């Protein structure tokens with residue numbers, strides 16, 4: 001039997017914030033609170049990638065600091081999540097566990113297991129929607145089936161979802177006085193001190209509250225030009241909020257709400273909100289079609305004749321394909337843990353269509369190197385690029401990486417920034433540097449194209465013919 005003074009556990013997962021956090025808000029109304037973070041990467045569908053671990057390290061530090069301001073100590077454990085959770089429940093006589101929903105297949109399974117086990121011993125396990133605008137369960141078409149076309153999905157979402165005023169950081173908090181066994185964030189060995197981690201971290205601001213400031217500044221200064229600028233990687237035209245959204249340092253509802261309060265009359269039809277909608281669509285597809293984290297949504301792609309070629313794959317990873325826009329993107333990724341969306345589409349298309357390498361291999365590399373690595377959005381992005389997902393780019397539409405560069409990096413600024421070998425080359429030469437080998441400054445420092453565009457296009461279409469039959 002629990003006393004009324006028994007504590008509630010708030011299990012922080014992909015919701016590392018104190019405002020607009022329904023699980024945290026609910027817990028503090030019920031008495032003493034124990035904030036908990038459990039590190040169990042082996043229980044995930046895919047063990048957390050390197051860049052994502054670096055982000056996690058910093059976001060946990062800032063959450064811990066912010067909780068301390070409220071007089072709360074973040075309890076951290078690693079290992080089996082069920083064992084750890086029940087150990088803390090036993091030790092503290094906790095009466096309830098609150099958390100915000102996750103939608104990855106492994107998390108949904110674990111949630112069920114935990115809910116059942118807690119129920120057996122008379123404890124409440126309540127999950128809240130804190131990470132999406134709309135719960136994937138509630139959006140269905142007229143036949144009660146999930147949508148597979150984004151525009152139909154999003155139209156339905158917008159007809160039923162309304163932004164709600166974000167919950168404030170609770171101020172009347174009772175902490176749990178007894179000491180609970182916990183480890184330090186540094187004991188999680190998230191690789192934060194490695195050279196690569198230090199390099200990536202320099203590009204980001206992890207201070208608590210930064211993401212909200214960034215959002216407001218984006219709405220004030222960039223929102224109106226988003227449509228015009230968002231495809232140009234050399235411009236600062238997008239919000240760069242993806243890693244903050246992934247770890248829940250900002251909620252999509254906060255974005256939805258701030259847009260609704262902005263002076264822009266067309267905020268609801270805006271391209272920016274539609275991009276938040278694509279994030280929702282990724283989660284929606286993962287929820288309704290969980291097998292897609294491992295296999296293509298479109299079955300015919302299971303027999304696609306992907307090839308294995310270490311040289312081609314390594315050239316792609318290292319940014320030495322001889323296609324300047326592809327190489328710039330892959331190097332931006334390695335240097336910063338992030339890549340512009342237009343360039344993500346170009347490099348993904350290049351891998352699956354020019355090199356005929358399985359999208360899963362590309363998705364794995366992104367998983368390890370993106371600070372915003374997100375199972376729903378990454379699966380969506382790769383299956384979209386490979387043409388094997390819902391509402392995807394048709395396989396036969398093959399991006400030409402050279403004309404993409406001409407169109408979206410017209411003066412070559414983005415390429416020059418990330419490919420130093422080409423820093424003295426002007427447009428249009430910079431789009432096809434192998435044709436200007438005679439230029440003194442180029443010497444042999446930049447690779448020739450590893451494949452020929454026209455030939456690769458032909459091969460890709462032939463491969464596609466096989467699965468169409």
Ligand SMILES: Cc1cc2nc3c(=O)[nH]c(=O)nc-3n(C[C@H](O)[C@H](O)[C@H](O)COP(=O)(O)OP(=O)(O)OC[C@H]3O[C@@H](n4cnc5c(N)ncnc54)[C@H](O)[C@@H]3O)c2cc1C
Nearest residue numbers: 238239240241242275276278279341372373374377378381
């Ligand atoms: C092959 C491939 C892989 C991708 N992998 C990921 C990933 O692992 N994690 C991830 O967050 N995004 C992924 N994306 C989507 C997209 O590239 C990023 O969300 C975007 O570049 C993040 O930059 P931003 O915050 O400045 O976006 P903005 O343009 O400012 O958009 C605002 C927010 O909307 C969401 N968003 C924007 N575009 C998309 C999109 N196409 N799909 C889903 N959500 C979107 C993001 O949460 C983003 O932060 C991938 C795209 C491709 C083509």
